[in-house]
Amino acid sequence: MPMVNLCLILVISLLPFSLVHASEEDSDGIVLAGTRLIYPSAQKEVTFGLQNESKKPFLIQAWISEDESEATPADAKVPFVIVPPLFRIEEGQRSTLRILQIPNDLPGEQESLFWLSVLAIPGQAAGSIPSPGMMELAIETRIKLIYRPVTLKGNVASAVASLEFSLDKAGRSLTVTNPSPYFVNLVSGTLTQGASRRGLVAVEAIGPGHVLSFGVDGVMDADVGIQGNVEMNYLDDGGLLRTVRLPLLAQRNIHEME
Structure with a gap:
C-alpha cells in the first residue's frame, strides 16, 4: 500500500453496513450480511456473513464490544468469542464469522446490547501496481448485536x-x-x-x-x-x-x- 513511499491507513467508523473503498477500480468493497444481528440465548453460536465485492484482497479483523465507544479488541470484555477473529478475504470471496457465547450471567428478563465491529484493511491485488498518490483506507463498521433471552414474551x-x-x-x-x-x-x-x-x-x-x-x-x-x-x-x-x-x-x- 505505498503512497509516495509512505503507507497511510485511516480508520473511519461508519454506520452503514457497506465498507466503502478508496479506489474507483473497486466496486463495493466488503459488504456485510445485515445492519444488525440477533443472538437467541438458547443457541450455542450464530453466524454472520460478509463478501468481498472489490477487486483486491482485504485483511479482516472482527470483535465484539459492550460499548459503542470501545475502539479496539483489547478493550472488549464480553461473553462472546468470534471465529476467526482475523483473516484474509480474496476478491469475490464470501466468508462467515462464527460467534459463540461463553458462560455468562446476562439478564434473562430483558435484551442486552453489544456491538459487532468489522475492520477491513485493503491489500494489493497480485500483479497490480500501486497508483502514485493514492490513499488506502481501512474502514471499520459497527453493527448492533442484540442478545435476546428465549424466555421473553412478545416481539x-x-x-x-x-x-x-x-x-x-x-x-x-x-x-x-x-x-x-x-x-x-x-x-x-x-x-x-x-x-x-x-x-x-x-x-x-x-x-x-x-x-x-x-x-x-x-x-x-x-x-x-x-x-x-x-x-x-x-x-x-x-x-x-x-x-x-x-x-x-x-x-x-x-x-x-x-
Whole structure:
C-alpha cells in the first residue's frame, strides 16, 4: 500500500453496513450480511456473513464490544468469542464469522446490547501496481448485536406498540417510555395534534425499561395531548423501516404526577 513511499491507513467508523473503498477500480468493497444481528440465548453460536465485492484482497479483523465507544479488541470484555477473529478475504470471496457465547450471567428478563465491529484493511491485488498518490483506507463498521433471552414474551412489534408518549407542559419535549424488555430502534417521528404537525428532533434507540426525551421541532399545545398521536419510524429485526402510529397520553394525568 505505498503512497509516495509512505503507507497511510485511516480508520473511519461508519454506520452503514457497506465498507466503502478508496479506489474507483473497486466496486463495493466488503459488504456485510445485515445492519444488525440477533443472538437467541438458547443457541450455542450464530453466524454472520460478509463478501468481498472489490477487486483486491482485504485483511479482516472482527470483535465484539459492550460499548459503542470501545475502539479496539483489547478493550472488549464480553461473553462472546468470534471465529476467526482475523483473516484474509480474496476478491469475490464470501466468508462467515462464527460467534459463540461463553458462560455468562446476562439478564434473562430483558435484551442486552453489544456491538459487532468489522475492520477491513485493503491489500494489493497480485500483479497490480500501486497508483502514485493514492490513499488506502481501512474502514471499520459497527453493527448492533442484540442478545435476546428465549424466555421473553412478545416481539419487537409488540414492544413498539407498548411505547408510551407524553408531551411536557411547555409543548417542546416528548417523553418516551419503553416498558418492554426489548430494544426499540427508533429512527424518526412526527407529532400530530389536530391540524398541527411537528417533527421530532434527535430521535434514537430506546432500551428496555428506559425513558428518553426527544425535542419537538416547534411548540405544541400540551393541554390537548389526549387528542394527539405520534407516528414513529423504527427498524425491525431485519433492518427494515417500519411505521407505527400511537396515541399521546392525556396531559392531565401527567401533570397530576408532577
